[in-house]
Each structure stands twice: as structure tokens, then as C-alpha cells.
């Protein structure tokens with residue numbers, strides 16, 4: 001486990017963060033320039049903090065006050081970046097075996113064949129990186145990091161350069177790495193869908209400081225004041241997969257506030273998954289609508305209303321206690337006479353929820 005409590009003074013930018021992780025994936029999330037990559041660099045040992053300490057599994061990696069600084073190659077931390085920086089003159093196999101050099105003697109518990117099988121890269125072993133697609137390069141980069149038998153994996157926007165279908169291929173692999181190899185991961189991203197799908201806990205950074213720490217549901221479903229990026233707000237809901245409608249290609253999801261239909265498959269019936277709903281995809285009503293084309297009606301009560309210019313963010317406590325954020329015009333909020341405590345029905349188009357929004361992990 002990692003314990004971080006560090007400061008870094010770069011003159012124009014000051015970083016001051018404290019957080020820990022557990023098993024699974026801890027996401028560092030926040031807007032561009034908030035300090036996510038700097039934090040990863042401090043954990044990896046690519047730069048030195050100006051104050052504080054970082055411990056990994058109880059071992060000090062850096063402790064400014066005690067003058068401790070373990071060099072990066074002794075930390076047993078694997079790195080995966082947006083671009084994997086594979087050695088162009090080496091085959092995929094030799095790039096992977098390069099990662100092996102960093103595994104400590106007698107500690108090769110992560111096996112070459114298992115990594116190849118998990119990442120589906122057996123057919124690529126003889127190729128040079130120039131002949132790989134972006135998604136394939138990322139798989140190899142992940143494999144190389146994993147084969148060093150790291151105590152921790154750091155991912156810095158690993159999917160940012162990939163298109164949506166490549167992202168959908170790689171995300172389950174990251175989940176399998178978490179589940180099969182049990183290596184804890186610190187994952188930097190500013191893509192909310194990725195974070196909600198992958199993260200077990202989220203550390204939200206803002207202007208170099210930790211703003212909030214919690215599960216995706218707590219962080220993205222919390223008070224609207226928890227996140228500043230208000231017009232990019234989304235909520236994470238935990239649902240159980242119900243029946244699929246093969247004729248129409250829809251899947252029924254069960255939530256205490258109502259049933260939800262989504263487009264496409266969501267995996268096995270009875271599975272617990274998270275879905276993400278953008279605040280701009282939610283329409284508010286004060287009574288359940290009669291006949292409409294809207295499939296999804298979730299019941300709840302207004303918790304708070306936050307006005308920003310002509311718009312308002314309405315934070316709803318759904319029946320069953322999860323939160324859902326909606327964006328509406330202030331005019332609509334006034335006409336509906338919404339105020340904290342008002343009974344409200346959130347209408348969400350089925351097309352707003354699809355397989356991109358589904359957590360495939362559980």
C-alpha cells in the first residue's frame with residue numbers, strides 16, 4: 001500500500017497532496033494542470049518533493065526530513081504512459097523481457113506466459129513496435145511494466161491517445177490485471193467514464209491540492225460543490241443487471257429508484273455494475289410522466305440546487321440514497337417550483353446509457 005504526504009514547490013505551481021491507496025485501482029482525477037502527473041512522478045521517483053514522505057508497503061521511498069530518497073529503479077514500481085515508449089529496435093518479445101530485468105531475483109511470480117495470455121499479445125511477439133497499432137503498443141507497454149513484478153503500477157492517461165473502440169478493448173485488460181495479478185494501480189485520468197468504470201477509489205485534485213477522496217459513487221454522486229467542473233458533471237449509480245430484451249437490443253437494470261433501460265448488453269444477469277449518467281442527459285419532472293418515449297424514470301427528492309448564471313445544478317437524492325445530478329435552466333427550476341425536499345422524477349433517455357458507461361469489473 002502506498003502512503004503519500006508530500007509537497008512540491010515549483011514557484012509558479014505548488015503541489016501539496018496526501019492520500020493512500022488500497023487494493024485495486026486508485027484514480028487521480030482532476031482538470032488539466034491540477035498536479036496529477038507531478039504526483040505520479042513523485043511516487044515513481046522521477047522528481048523529489050520539497051517536503052514530506054512516500055511509503056510503499058511500509059518502506060520509505062522518500063522522506064525529505066530524514067534525507068531518504070530511493071532511486072526509481074529500486075522502487076519496484078511499473079509505469080505506463082500515454083505513449084509506451086517501446087524500444088524501436090527490439091521485438092515485442094525483447095521489449096517485454098526488458099521489463100523482466102527489473103524483477104528482483106527470486107521474485108518472478110508474475111509469469112511471462114500469463115501476461116501474454118491476459119493481454120492477448122502472443123501473435124505480436126516477433127514484431128517491431130513500428131508495426132503495432134496504438135492499442136497494441138499500449139498492451140505491450142502494460143505487459144512490460146507488469147513483467148517487472150512491480151509492487152505498484154502507475155498509469156498516466158494510458159488510454160488518452162486511443163479511440164473509443166481501442167479504449168473499450170484495453171479497459172477490461174486493466175481490470176484483469178487488477179483482478180488476476182493483484183497489483184495495486186494508481187491511475188491518472190481526466191476522463192470521467194474511465195474513472196467511474198475502473199476506479200475503486202478516486203482522489204480528486206484541484207490546483208495542486210486534494211479536493212475530495214471517496215468511491216466513484218461518493219465522489220461523483222456527492223454534493224454538487226465537491227467538483228468544480230460543474231458542466232461536465234456526471235453521476236455514478238450502482239445497479240443490478242436484469243433481463244435483456246433481445247428483440248430490441250436493450251438491457252434492463254435494477255435500481256431502488258426505478259428500472260433503467262440501457263442500449264446494448266451489460267453482461268450476466270444479477271451482476272452488480274456501475275453506470276454513469278451525465279447531468280446534461282437528465283430531464284426533471286415533478287410527476288411521473290404519462291406516455292412518453294422516455295424509458296427511464298427515477299424517483300427521488302431534491303437535495304440542493306446550485307445556480308450558475310442561467311443554469312442550475314440540481315442534486316437529487318434518489319430513492320435508495322444514491323445521488324444524481326441534473327443540469328436545468330434556472331427558469332425551469334423556478335417554473336417547477338423545485339426546492340430542497342421537493343419530490344422529483346429524473347427522466348433519462350436509454351440512449352444516454354450504453355456499454356461505454358458500464359463497469360465490467362464485478
Ligand SMILES: Nc1ncnc2c1ncn2[C@@H]1O[C@H](COP(=O)(O)OP(=O)(O)OP(=O)(O)O)[C@@H](O)[C@H]1O
Pocket residue numbers: 010012013030031032033034035036037038039190
Ligand atoms: N518542471 C516544472 N516546472 C514548473 N511548473 C511545472 C513543471 N512541471 C509541471 N508544472 C506545472 O505544474 C502543474 C501541474 O502539472 P501536471 O503535469 O501534474 O498536471 P496534470 O494534472 O497531470 O495535467 P494534464 O491532465 O494536462 O496532464 C501545471 O500547471 C504545470 O504547468
